[in-house]
Amino acid sequence: MAQIQSGATSDLWTIDPTSKAGRATLYDSLGNELIAKPTEGSFLASVLVRQSTTTAADAIVWSLFNASSTVKVRIRSIRLEMLFDGTAAAATSRSYYIERTTTAAPTAGTAITPAKKRSADAGSITDVRFLDTGLTKGTMGVTASPFFRIALPISVTGNVQALPLPLHLMGERIIAPILLVQNEGIGIFINDTNTTAGIGIAGVVEWDESTA
Amino acid sequence: MAAKIDGDTGATTLQIGATSKAASATLYDPSGREVLAKPRGSYLVGFLWRQTAASVANSTQFAIANTDSTIVLQIRALRFIIGFDGTAPGAQGRGYGIHRTSGAVATAGTQLTPTLKRSADPASVADVRFLDTGLTTTGQTIQGYAAFNANLSVDTTSRVQSYEYQLMAPGRRTSSRLGLRYLEGVSFRNSQTALVGVTVSGYIEWDEELV
Numbered sequence: 001m002a003q004i005q006s007g008a009t010s011d012l013w014t015i016d017p018t019s020k021a022g023r024a025t026l027y028d029s030l031g032n033e034l035i036a037k038p039t040e041g042s043f044l045a046s047v048l049v050r051q052s053t054t055t056a057a058d059a060i061v062w063s064l065f066n067a068s069s070t071v072k073v074r075i076r077s078i079r080l081e082m083l084f085d086g087t088a089a090a091a092t093s094r095s096y097y098i099e100r101t102t103t104a105a106p107t108a109g110t111a112i113t114p115a116k117k118r119s120a121d122a123g124s125i126t127d128v129r130f131l132d133t134g135l136t137k138g139t140m141g142v143t144a145s146p147f148f149r150i151a152l153p154i155s156v157t158g159n160v161q162a163l164p165l166p167l168h169l170m171g172e173r174i175i176a177p178i179l180l181v182q183n184e185g186i187g188i189f190i191n192d193t194n195t196t197a198g199i200g201i202a203g204v205v206e207w208d209e210s211t212a
Numbered sequence: 213m214a215a216k217i218d219g220d221t222g223a224t225t226l227q228i229g230a231t232s233k234a235a236s237a238t239l240y241d242p243s244g245r246e247v248l249a250k251p252r253g254s255y256l257v258g259f260l261w262r263q264t265a266a267s268v269a270n271s272t273q274f275a276i277a278n279t280d281s282t283i284v285l286q287i288r289a290l291r292f293i294i295g296f297d298g299t300a301p302g303a304q305g306r307g308y309g310i311h312r313t314s315g316a317v318a319t320a321g322t323q324l325t326p327t328l329k330r331s332a333d334p335a336s337v338a339d340v341r342f343l344d345t346g347l348t349t350t351g352q353t354i355q356g357y358a359a360f361n362a363n364l365s366v367d368t369t370s371r372v373q374s375y376e377y378q379l380m381a382p383g384r385r386t387s388s389r390l391g392l393r394y395l396e397g398v399s400f401r402n403s404q405t406a407l408v409g410v411t412v413s414g415y416i417e418w419d420e421e422l423v
Contacts, residue, residue, distance in 0.1 A: 001213075002213050002214065002215040003213070003214045003215070004214070004215060004216070004217060004226070004228070004235070005214035005215065005216050005228070006216070006225075006226070006227050006228035006230075007216050007217075007218075007224075007225020007226055007227055008225070008227050009227075009228070009230055011228040011229070011230050011233060012214060012228065012233065013228050013233065013234075013235050014233035014234070022234075022235060023229075023232060023233055023234030023235065024234050024235050024236070024237035025229055025232055025234040025235070025236055025237065026237055026238070026239065026248070027236050027237070027238055028238060028246065028248055028249060028250060029238055029246055029249065030250060032250070034248055088370075090297075090369075091297055091298055091299070091408075091409055092297055093262060093295055093297045093409075093411045095260055095413055097258055097260070098258070099327070100327055100328075100331075143327070143331075144325040144326060144327040144328070145257060145258065145324040145325045145326070145327065146257075146258040146327075147256035147257060147258050147326075147327035147415060148256065148258045148414075148415045149258035149259060149260040149413040149414060149415065150293065150413050150414075151260055151262075151293060151295055151411050151412075151413035152293075152295060152372060153295040153296055153297035153369065153370045153371070153372055153409075153411065154297065154370075155297040155298075155369040155370045155409075156369060156370040159370055159372055161293055161295070161372045161373075161374060162374060163291060163292075163293055163374055163413075163414060164291065164376075165256075165291070165415065165417075166289075166378075167329075167417075169380060169381070169382045170382035170383070171239075171247075171248045171382060171383060172248065172382070174250055175248065175249075175250055175251065175254065175419075176254070176288075176329075177329070178256075178329045179329060179330040179331070181331065181332075184331060191260070
């Protein structure tokens with residue numbers, strides 16, 4: 001009876017005693033480990049923005065940005081709900097959109113410290129911030145068309161509606177998330193010039209950080 | 213006695229993880245397709261339109277189609293909201309059928325640039341566009357029965373509802389997504405005469421792979 005030895009080292013293959021199954025680690029054909037624990041950490045950041053006053057179209061009200069040259073950010077999911085608690089406006093809907101951002105993070109507003117999924121992990125390297133009247137864009141750019149849009153009728157007050165963007169499925173660590181490398185981010189923008197206080201957006205963004 | 217396992221060409225040897233003592237494995241289906249292969253590119257595009265006029269039934273408000281004979285589009289998910297902010301016409305509903313199309317790409321309207329999930333991937337070959345009063349569909353064959361239907365009651369203003377079509381399932385890359393070959397597409401078509409104030413917002417998620 002032979003034992004199976006690694007072709008690269010002296011390590012031997014383990015057959016688990018109860019299941020009698022040989023251990024296997026999943027890789028894609030490019031050599032990416034598919035269910036690897038992120039090397040740096042896993043994080044959550046909440047979204048809660050309520051328009052308090054008139055805001056210009058295309059103002060960025062929430063931002064997550066990766067300025068690191070060594071750490072990659074993979075967005076696993078974005079789950080948002082839009083709400084309205086203001087004075088109704090007949091024949092009117094309002095909306096937000098999410099778009100990729102580039103070059104530099106916006107500034108001003110309130111910075112958020114992302115929550116760690118595991119307290120022993122390092123802190124997130126991302127810059128996360130919000131301001132209902134619009135962060136300062138500076139040299140921040142945008143790419144492509146918005147990749148997510150959410151609209152809500154405001155012809156009565158009190159509406160709320162959720163729209164999730166779950167990206168990461170089991171084994172799809174490399175394939176499915178939105179990948180943010182250095183100087184890439186995402187932002188939530190207000191779509192229409194908002195003259196109706198009481199529109200808002202709330203929810204959570206979930207991501208992993210890894211050096212590979 | 214310890215044995216090492218060579219591949220069929222003899223050039224590559226199975227590796228065992230130093231810590232896990234696990235052999236490396238890659239999942240393939242019986243036809244030889246890699247189950248968790250990285251696609252050529254992965255994309256998202258958001259959409260938003262509001263019916264501004266009483267467009268005739270079965271006009272096309274939104275269309276995505278494949279413009280490259282070497283690529284297949286694989287739709288992973290489609291999620292959207294229908295809302296209504298107009299004057300209620302009474303006990304009625306309004307909705308959209310989401311149909312497969314073939315033969316030609318819709319024209320006119322506003323064209324959208326899909327977002328790359330990974331900025332180093334190639335740009336999408338999909339043509340994506342929308343127009344609330346109806347895109348031009350010359351030469352396009354529209355599958356008569358919708359793949360999906362989404363309807364909203366418009367008996368009172370401010371109704372709103374979400375619709376979720378998650379096609380991709382873990383481990384079922386080769387069998388669960390909606391595949392679109394050259395000049396095939398998916399379109400939203402209003403099922404009834406459009407009602408001013410009906411608004412649709414959401415996104416489509418897809419992969420692109422070589423045929």
